[in-house]
Amino acid sequence: MPAIRPRTAWVTGVLASAVAASLLTSLPANAVVGEKAKDGTYAFTAKLDIGGGQRSCSAALVEEEWLITAANCFADNPGQGAKVAAGAPKLKTTATIGRTDLTRDGGTVANVVELVPRDDRDLVMARLDKRVTGVAPVGIGFNASLPGEDLWVSGYGRTKDEWVPDRLHYAKYTVGAVKDTSLSLTGKSNDASVCQGDTGGPAFREIGGRYELVGVHSMSGQGGCFGSDEADTNKDASDARVDDIAGWIQTVSSRNLLSRANWKNAAHMASGYFTGNSAGGKRRMDLFVVWKDGSASLYQGADHNDPKYPFSAEYKVAAAGSYWKDARAVTGGSFTDSGSDGITVRWANGKLSTYTHVDQNGFHDEKEHAYSDTWKRARLITAGRYTANNLRDDLLVLWDDGSTSMYSDTDTNGVRKESQLTKADKSWTEAAQITSGEFTGKKTADLVIRWNDGNTSLFPGVDTAGYHDRIRIRPDGSAWKNAQILTVGSFTAAANRPNDILIRWADGNVSYYPGVDASGTHSEVQLVG
Template sequence: MSDEEYYRSLGIDPTPRPPAPLDAEQLQEAKELDAYWTPERLRNARPLDDPEGAPLGDTHGMGSALRAASHEVAGGFDNVGVFVVTRAGGKEDRFCTASVVDSPSMNLVISAAHCLSDTDRFENFGFVPKYNDSANPKPYGIFRAEKNRVYLDGRYIKLGSSKADDLDFAFVRVQRNEKNQVLTTAVGGGNRLKFVGPGDFDQKNAHLIGYPGGSKKPRDCTATTKKFNDRFVQIDCDGYTPGTSGSPFLANWDGKRGDVFGVIGGYKTGGPTADTSYSSQFDGDINRLYVQAVNDYEPDKASSLGGGDTWKHAKAITSGTFYDPADYAAPARATALRGTEVRRTGSQDMIVLWDDGELSLYEGDGAFGFEKDRKLTGPNGTWKNAKAITAGDFTGGAQYDLMVLWVDGEVSLYKDVDYDSGSINNVQEITLQQPNALWKHATALATGAFGGNKWPDDVVVTWDDGEATLYWDTDAAGFHTEKKLADPGSVWKYARAITAGDFGGADNNDLMVRWTDGELTVYKDLGISGLGAENKVLAANALWRDHAKVISAGNFGGNSWPDDLMVRWSDGELTMYGDSSASQLGKELMLVPPA
């Protein structure tokens, strides 16, 4: 595949767009940075990933029969080098391994997130490609990191290296060097980013290249990688001591270029010993960061969802498109959200009902995360009487409406809820059912596209006697055609939570059910004809029986359909299972840590 075809496959404009030439002031700054990093400073810099100052160069038994031996490479490699920084008021010179990544922007470097998560304390921050042991340790000079252009996943920023260890990768955009040269032009090209799918963990003849502390020579090792803990790439190579964090895993390496499919990081920030190293899986998460970096978008910020003590009180969650699509045509709005491109894939938001009656709207960021909440109403006695909520497009216009079931049997519809609408009191309320004895017995609601028209306006209702009902083509005039899915007295009296999504990959939505014994079931392609095929996602289990309190599905990242399952646990933890299917849960991401 040509570079142009490759970039287009990622939805990136392949037109080269190198960084602008440095003006006189910037050029002077670049020269000062180059002057700061003397050969002596570079030689004495300590690893960023070694804050305790372990002995440098400790290779822990190189040459074990169980592991591949690494060897020093005098002179280094053109597109592998080191990030160098000064910390603590100029008293600590530090480094981590990094490498050049091919891109239309021609200025991207990749390393580990745990090396770059403290950039607000960095000074003299630059990249030295082909750092080596010759009389000229900076053959290509030094490329200053662009201000505010370090790309880490927002969940990693929020949760840290332990709880977000599967997101331990980062990109940095760099300026031209002190000779006004563009990075990839100067070094002769970077490595192409390679994604790791389910069958790609085992890579034969993979190279691992990195700079151990205390050495001016990179180490190179060739070995076969494998899967570890279902989400990390593992390589067994001797001698990768502190300093090698960020070292690229390279496939199809010809000595000058290859495909980078990992960087040392992830599990225990790369591994507890120097003889086995790990990388977080390069999947859709790194693809999103790569697109951000290439297009010079604003980097992620830390999630502001709060902690488990708060989320213990989340009573119900629903998802939908809670914004006016027309807003996203406005440049100011697009810039503020940073996610205009992501939004076009259909990324959704969530509304949370709290047990004190507060109602909050969280805008999705398209990457399994959310922005700070917008209060639709503060704690109040009225909304404490809301029994269940669901969202769908009941009134047309592609903007979602909020449906509320109240304890007295009333059912209300709030039309076109918008992130910018302010209070829920500013939203038009439509009464679908006056308070009544029948709907007092409804226990849960779930909305999807289950038949009839193509819109998500079909509502599944469970009742306390075990009946389950489908109402399709619901609108502002009320509930219309009714289909009984289960008779009173059926096993559905053991259904404790329901949500709708597209877990089976067809046009119709599916219904997910969490049962009282902890079993998790998906009914594929539920519709006018009935429940559809039953698929067991989880067998009965104590964890989900006792601790999974609220479930909700939507499209929050990854692919473009609503198959991301959110679970609020009894300890306040909020978990996302991204890109789940009708047979198994997807990749687990912690959005809120437990209390």
């Protein structure tokens, strides 16, 4: 159902055969007759121009560099199969994203430079030659649609009275039969119809103000579309399903996610469940990064299990030059009883504060705990489960004189109940990084310390009484002396125990070690470099 603009006799022939064809057999899905979208509405819907006007399709932005659309749009013989070769498209393809009214400026215009087809359905991923900013990608639904569920559909195809419309249209549909790779849709209103030009457009649900992709337009009856037979009243459509391949979509769209950044410029990293958990609890931990220019990124943990791609999206949550340039120590942890992690920061001016919630939209509910010269001496901080409180993490601090303290009742009201774990110790001033995790199965969390000489030690089961044992997982002089930033999290799988250690190296490479335990680190997974 590649929407083909009828500017040639060949296109007219396709349209004529489409009118006579039966639904879901040989008719490729093609435009949404419905309401005109207001500016900025469903901005993730993209318009595709294939071959300089030879074909026209719709698509959906699923990541800043990736669209998802119908494979039929790029097939040699649209309507006679959706097989497409991987690689660059045969015809030059231009995508317009974030421009509800095509006659206006704004949004992003980019070229499609790579196709990654899905062989078992009419579906293809399309990589752009530039990142799309200012438009929130549509989420990927992992929950199967159910018969009777209402969905929204959108597209740039023809309407009942427009051959080449300049504005995005949308309509509400109801799900009918749900098959292994497809689902059928019926319009909720009399004028709802998927027409030529809508091929590859999204069908999506709305959940609390966010949108979740359910299907991609593949075939339709086109009843009521401009140019169709007046006697043709078939307005049903068929979409390719995405819920059962949501992990594959994330894997493809996150391939070059981390490599886009210069990781030598990462100043701080913190892990946690910031963006919430996914359906079924499959999502891995998120990663918060503060860059040297004061900007900040939130990398959302992926829902699939491919160890090479632990994150599925990047959200810019602070711009260059922001107040984050004054952060001196950062840690992620659970500081409320909400189940969502936050971020605690020691600032250059001696302020210690916590953001109780962090998500794609930024930082929320900052609570100031302390503001004094004393906290300027807090060189390294980490949050972990060091007491019996399983709902909130505790804060462990390494001071500039080599002493360490634990604050075991840290919450939104402040840091309280200080326990001094060690007195001033010159040797501890050689500690370069500290981070907390679950490695040994003790009742409380373990502390990881990376020293300047590369020695890296694991202190199992730290509590208010101090450190009870020490396990060296990297010897003196090891390559870990080049590890600039360490953070611990579940990057291999959700709630992975033992935890993984993620490292940003001095040369800008990024890797992690899955399942660290008392026997040390095991295989390394290279993410960047």
